Amino acid sequence: ASTGASAPKSIRDCNLTMIPKSTDNPYFAAVHTGMADAQRELGGDLSFVGPAAGDVTGQIQRIQSGRQRGSCVIGLSAVDSTAVAPALNAARDHGAKIMAWDGDVATGSRGIFVNMARTDAIGRAQFDILANAMHRTGQFGIVSSQATAEVTNKWIAAMHAELARPENKGMTLVKTSYGDDDAKKSYDAAVALIRAYPDLRGIMAPTPIALEAGVKAATDLGVADRIVVTGLGNPSADAQLLRNGQVPAYVLWSPRELGYLAYYAAAAYISGEITGRQGESFSAGHLGRRTVGADGEIVLGDPITFTKDNVDDYTRDFQTTD
Amino acid sequence: MHSPEVLPPPAPPAARRRRSPFAQRELSLAGVLLGLLVVFSVLVPRFAGLDTLRQVLADMAIVVIVAAGQALVLFTRNIDVSVGSTVGLTAYAAAAVIAAHPGLPLVVPIAVALLLGLVLGAINGALVATLKVPSIMVTLGTLYVFRGADSALAGSQQITAQNMPPSYTALASWSVAGIPGMFVYAAVIVVAAHLVVRHTLTGRALLATGSGPDSAERMGIKAGKLVFGAYAVTGLLCGIAGVLWGARYGTVDSSAANGYELVVLAAVVIGGVSITGGAGSIPGVVLGAAVLTVIGIGLALLDVSPFWLQAIQGLVIIVAITLDLVLRRRLAARGRAA
Amino acid sequence: MTAPLVTLTGIAKRFGGVTALCGLSMELYPGEVHALLGENGAGKSTLVNILAGVHRPDAGTIALGGSEVTIPHPRAARALGISVVHQHPVLFPDLTVAENIIFTQPAPRRRTRLLDWPAVERNARTALDRLGAHLDPRTPVNQLSSADQQLLEIAKALLGETRLLILDEPTAALSAREVDRLMDIVRRLKADGVAVLFVGHRLNEVFELADRVTVSRDGTTVISGPANEFTPESAVRHMVGRAVENVFPKAEVELGEVKLEVRGLTRRDAYHDVSLQVRRGEILGLAGLVGAGRTEIARGLFGLDPADSGEILVDGRPVAIRSPRDAMARRIAYVPEDRHTEGVALDHSIRFNLPLAALDGMRRFGLLSARREAELAAGAIDRLRIRTSGPDQQVAALSGGNQQKVVLGKWLATDPEILILDDPTKGIDVGAKAEVHQLVSEQAAKGLAIILISNELEELLAVADRVVTFYRGRQGPEFARRPFDAEQVLGAMTGQVAHALA
């Protein structure tokens, strides 16, 4: 029984429930900053709530409370794309509009998805840094986050695709291990990787905690000059890694702009300006006009490769609100 | 009516002589450890070597330090399941202090962590010892309270090795003559704890309290003070572990050491400390931690799929404690026969 | 007579709603053994605990050597020269024998202040040797028999300077030989001018040793005077407040056919080649020193530790008993030796405990009928004369004798035909003891075959129809005709007499 799911409203009369994977995380705090920026421009009542550490049940509970208080939009970065679907569907049936940002949910359970960059582009950008630093030869290993982290797994899949290309045949992926975004587990995984493969030349860390752990492990074991560590980094915490030269470069995008874009997209979605059909466009404040792509996907841009030369230009993109 | 003339000669004492069960426990655990080392050396050629030894010694340090405290608490027939949260909170506090003021002398963050740990331990101790309430409830409660405090304090902040001065991370990474500094800390703490537990009246009183609380009361043993002390010391040791956690793993956020209590509990219980109090030893705890660490390192070096790791680790824990039990029964039987 | 060493005046002590002592007064003289008698729950142990510094009196004064003292904690008591053997050994089961003694006296330490273990162990050995208990100081206490634990408890009390030695039922777990040794030591201490306070339920021991007797009832002194002014009968009358006609009632029962027979029962390291018969209506006594293997045999018959070889026949048919359930299917019941750890769930009520062994018989659709449970409780309280405030009273709050009646009631609820009783009167007062004997006698009269194990020879000889002796796991001579010759039975129990002179 959809009660006015399509009734256009103004964001000024609306409550928006935005659910990150985890609140105790500088990345999502920067996303929050971006949403708050947009909120100042557009108005609306923003509830940025989520579990401290990523868990499905915590997200489901917040989806439900968003629905109960009658939020016009429930948007989230899903910990698990399918597990949140039933709760989202129920919320949609109660009249809320559903959107995803950062981490997508099962298509059919949301209208639009605000993506930071094309998934394969993010995987490729990380791989390129490593491949260049390793001169496209030698062994490397991956220390990932949770084994079930879907976005990360898609990036890794993109890396596998790159690896299959002829120019990269000198590189071999020896092992993929998982540090669960936990400092200790990631460190232990990196140490095990380094010790198990004496010829290891690189560590791919598609999550900031693993990146830090990989650098630390390589340094502690005295192999920092032999092993390249790169992947996904967070300039707000990891700028020093670039300045020290411990990491040649790493990939990210602007979480603040992602939040900003997601909020503008939410406003357009609420007002009915966009519905998720390909080709629709809307104004996204200082980001200019944006167009909805296939599958309701709205892309922020290309991933940014941060180096010691450009990292200081982006400090405002990682500012956090508490 | 009992005339001494008809009494038989006293029974030969040898009939009831038995080896101390502690020695048996340590012996059988050492056997299990040795077995693990041999198996891994055969399976993974790179396993056998000084590097592995160093890694084991460094890796088990934090577990051992916390486990030594946990053992003291278990000796008194209590338990502290809040250790993971205490380590996490102290780790964050120390890292936050040094990250905010990198110029400060190292003693400041260390003192902050130790003091905070001591206070948290003392809170547990005061509640358990003075109010005589079930320690599992109190510390399961403080597990959440301390973790909540950690989350409130840290929020979305994440302190990484780059925010810490090198001297701080060096606390965990120094080594001398190939001996890791982590091992040195643990060794000092373990030796001190062992001396206290095994060779002082206080240490024996700790075990006595757990072995027979009513008897302890009648003997005039100040059980309350001992229990309080055990918790306070555990908190302090968690503070030390917190500093080392941040220094070693380099990233501290509100979830640091989340769930660590189960790791510590496993080490302590494998090490032969009874959860119903009164029995166990510090060397046993060290061996328990060593067994767990060797399993972890050996499996990581073994080229198994990460999806198999957890299952094998669980299985090896079960096999290890079963083997230990079987060995102990054997030793006991032999002791009786001899 | 010299001045009293200890003068107690108007001592009172309450535990919550229970008054344990109210205005008890007594005097203890140096060089004298003073017996304190009273029923279970009369407050004897409470008094002992007050002198030991475990409890503090609510009212009253304690004077030691003429000056008033307070004894705030057990260490203060030891510093005053008060040594105590508690009723329930104050031991740490996981610690070794040697470790158990280090809390009693300043333990020997090295210059480093660490414990001097060789010296500690030497001390322990010396203290134990004095009692003739040759225990290895490194043995954990939980591996000791209860007799050895009692000996260790006594050894601890005899360490150091003692002016007042308190023995609270020290002999409950001891065999004749060890009791004799203890008596010798007490006499020696007495000669040295030590005051001894002796609490006990075995009146023959008490009168053998005591110079003075105090009888207490309901927390106050009923009478006190020189021992020769009392007879066991008069003491009992003061304790119970009425005359106890017969502590060992013996009904003449017509014996039926053989109910239980055992042939060549053997269990390694426990007992060897045991053969017995018990008839309906018969009480068969098993005599032996502590450690003779009687409990092991009982456990074998009840399926707790099944025998390795041999045959058990019930009603002439061989049966396999591998578990208590097998035994219960043959209508065997076993009242165990240690009622606290084996007999009753102490922290639960009488109503909870009574049906435990008969649950399968009284459930309907898996549910217990509250009515039947209430009937069972009321019936048992009435028939077994359990003294309690009601069926919901916690068993822990009952006196020892009444706890034992609950155990008995639990087994009688299963409607048994063979009843094995292992030391059923251990630590219970004369009044209750007489009642337990009465109950056992009644059951025999109903045609039950009863096996009675007891460490109190007097009891065994008075109650049993037939006595079989055991010595170190081997069956000795059997005594079939009443009255039994105590010397002969004792000789057989101690391996000195090889054949029954019957």
Next chain:
Amino acid sequence: MTDSTTPSRNLRLPAWLGPWELMLAALVVLAFVLASVTNPYFATADNFAITAIGALGLCLMVVPMAWLMVAGEIDLSVASIFGLSAAIFGLTLRAGLPAWFAIILGVLAGAVAGLVNGLLVVDIGLPSLIVTIGTLGLYRGCAYILLGNEGISDLPHALTSFAQDTVPGTLVPYGFLVFLVLAVVAAVLLHRGAIGRKVLAIGSSAEVARFSGLAVRRIKRGLFLFSGTVAGVAGIAYSGYISTVRATNGTGLELVVIGIVLIGGVSMYGGRGSFAGVLLALVLVTILTSWMTLDDAETAVQYMVTGLLMVGAVVIPALAARIRAARGRRTGGRS
């Protein structure tokens, strides 16, 4: 000595409704009233339905855990069995086998996992705490071996609607009915059934129970089996609730389950505990969670409230007893 019988009180509360249960009941009422007053969305039928259904997995697992802990044992592996059963259920479905068969297989897997715990504890003689720390890893690891990093989300409609929907015309979720039946049966059997008496006796003293001829080992094995089976059912129900089977389903739930049983007044050492207390604790924790979620409370606050509740639940009665005792002494014991 015998005439010290206290006058029988007119009002006798049943054994399962002691001071602890009354305190919990008072807290439940207090929390409910405060939540209703402060949050307009709390006291709505919609919210009750959502909350009840969301807590279903937890609710189910609390039941056997309460029994197991009354018997003096513990099962830390329940959340892993929860995950493993779901994994086996999901794989069977993916293999194209019928849903009923997949459900049976999944529940059976839970039963086997529970039985393995029981065999290790009872027949080998290992302490349950450490055994189940081991199987916590083992069973979760098996789920990872089976599923790796994949998720299965094409679950049969019957299951998802059973786990997500309410009985038509009412707001009572189907799944919740199952729990109610289980809880009522478990409560009645614990306090009025022969098996409940046996389990209480075993927890109070396994030795006394053995000497009373109770089948201590068989009952303990049975309880572990029960625990595994219910965890399996809960795991499958939960996967229906989130329409997804993943190796991570239910991670970390064991501490919540144990926490609730402890708040319910069951002793960690066994022999004591009432089912009413456990249910009240379950209701209390669920109310608080729902309230805090609706109030957008941060996780930090949720942790603190949960923790303070547990500490307070033991500390406040202890303090009150002290104060009463002190006052009793001052008035000379007259009251």
